[in-house]
Amino acid sequence: MFPAGAQTQVVITGKITDRQTGQALPYASVALYRSADSVLVSGVLADEQGLFRFEKQGIAAYYVESQYMGYRTIRTSVPAGTGVVELRPIAMQADGRVLDAVEVKGNRDAVESRIDRQVYRAGAFLGSQGGTAVDVLKNTPSVTVNSEGDITLRGSTGFLVLVNGKPVLTDPAIVLNQIPANSIETVEIITSPSARYDPDGKSGIINITTKTVGENSRSLIVNVQAGLPSVHTYHNLKNPQRFGADASWGVKTGKWEVNLSGNYLRNDIAGRRTGDVNTTIGDVFTSFPSDGERSFKRYNYTARAAVNFTADPSNVISAGFYKGYRFQSRRADLIYNNTKTDLETGQNVGRITYFNSNIAEKTADVLSGNLDYLHRFADKSELTLSGLAESAELDGLTTNINLSEPGRTRTLQSTRNPGENPLNAFRLQADYVAPIGKGKLETGYQYRNQVQKGVFQYLDQNLETGEFVLVPQFSSRTRLENHIHSVYGQYSGESGKLDYSAGLRYEYALRQFAAMGTDTRNLALSNFFPSAQLHYQISKGWRGKAGYTRRVQRTTNNELNPFPEREHSETLESGDPDILPEFIGQAEVGVVKEFEKGSAFATLYNQRIKNVVNRVNSVYNDTIVNRIYTNAGLATSWGLEIGGNANLTKWWQLYAGANVYRYAIEGGLFRNTVVVNTSGVVYSFNANTTFKIAPALQMQWAIAYLSKRVTAQGEDSRFVNPSLAVKKTFLKGKLAATLQWQNMDLGFIGSNRQRISTWGRDFYTTTNYIQEPDVFLINLSYNLNQLTKKAKLPASEFGEREF
16 A cells, blocks of 8 residues: 555656757756646756656646747646656747847757767758758768769768658659758768668668748748859850759648648759770770760759648648659760770771760659558557658650761761650558657568669661661660568667667568560568667766668669660660679767867768679770679778867857778679779868858858779779858848859869779770869748748659669
């Protein structure tokens, strides 16, 4: 029997957090009121972790009021009960009306460290505003973007993209180039994902968290961007055009939440390329250096809609719609000087100069929709059922024409390479979460289905009749099917100063690929994907963390298709129908230091990639190099990643990050006929410094640098991009104007250019890609009510990865 007094008392506990970040709000004020007459009963301050506790209160109906500088006061009812009543975390929302006043006193950190990820605040990077998610990512130490727009996470192009926690299995560059930077709240770099996430992506996950409307309010954000005339046009055929606009509207009232978003972006880039290729076949050495225009015409537009209906606190229904279109045309107008030399005699045995125009167009027209249902049970467990369907029209056309030089009056060769690659896919998923002990158990099942049918043609023009004739050797029909079943279980909790999580995911995957004239190739894989994460509070201001995860990088249709595509005059590109997916083991250990005016982190990591896929070269004929996707063996990397930010004064803020790793490949190419054993050290860093010149005026200078790195058959040169941004706000922060100077060169830095070289026993290639520097943009942004985070607007799930 309990003492009689114990039946008439209650202890009330809870935690105060920031709704945007989920982090604790230390020392928040919490007041306890009696519901019957609103009489103040008690008041406390939350501790450093945002925790509060009211001891020995009489049995009655209560509510608590939470206050914190710069946040809206929030009232929370206390459920009836005896003993210890634990409230759900009280998430407080930043108050836009007092936000300016708060910012005068201090700056929010640009980076935040959590148990399995680094979180970067998009608004801290002025140079990205008006751009896309790629422009935000360039500021993180884990991510680099080279001259070709290839995005790498810790040196790898393979990673999974999430939008508000929902996976989008697409080409990262395509997805991230479609999300407006102004709509992003944070970018999360998850390098040690747990088992509940899809195991796709060999280097981890990038989660884009977007903004949404607050409780019982409406919000509108409108942004427009315009580019100033180009400083450097390189005498390209057409001057680049740069302009765009995006808008987000949301309303949340009662049981309904609606978010709408749309954008259009035209982002051309001028440029040129110089290159040299030579091959040796028998006793004949062929050299064909080239020089000329290499420019891009690029535009995309998207429309998104999301609706959430909360029937009651236990039942929530969500639906989403996505429509996206992307167009890219790469023009390469080059003059080739082709020379053949007899190696025995040294005599010139052939010479020709010709003009080559190669235009590669790609389009992606994607339509998708999703439907989710969430049910909360009385025991605080949750069940979520999700479905998504997608249809995508993926088309391409490469035209290649060689004309006599000089004059360009006679056609030497003309080819067309059209391709259609439609895709239909769907996924079904069920997830269950239940509190057990001091933690929670998560488990679930997922099924993915993808069918892609391709028609690829190579047409050669008969120069006498003008008719284009199909070349069967380079033409094909393909069919790719992926069926993936997976189940997972994961438990996470805390014990004193230790937070922990451990899980296991099992997956059965069947890949079926068929190409015209070849047998269907079936690849059935059964794999386990374990994961574990630890986070320990060492002392005040010091935290340690460690993690391990196993992942997979699946093959795309391009990597499987064995029929070559004429990418440009000197190159064919093809895949390998027997190529294997990559399997990755990744471990890391790190430390985080928080101090009064900022924070810093350091993470040591190791990665082992089995069946690493590389795009490698071989000689097709004396003037054409064949690029082939193939497995190259085992790749390993050891790396160190560091970063941090500091508010040096009230008007000066500094952020910096760096990543250095040693990358090595051991194995063989073309069924081990070519041995690969290469390694090298790669490093990158990015930094920015922000000066608050006046309360409504600030300036930021930033730089991103990627060192030289080795590849399976060569090396890529260094790549550097400085930038400058000046931002002025009006109307109490609702209107902002930003002037950006991107790719700062000043005539001597050599920004936005990169040389890529490969070599082998019988070939050598080197190409210097020179992209347009000194780009100037003006951005205007109008915010009617501040948005917070996580507008669950859908994105392409499957199709854009094949773009």
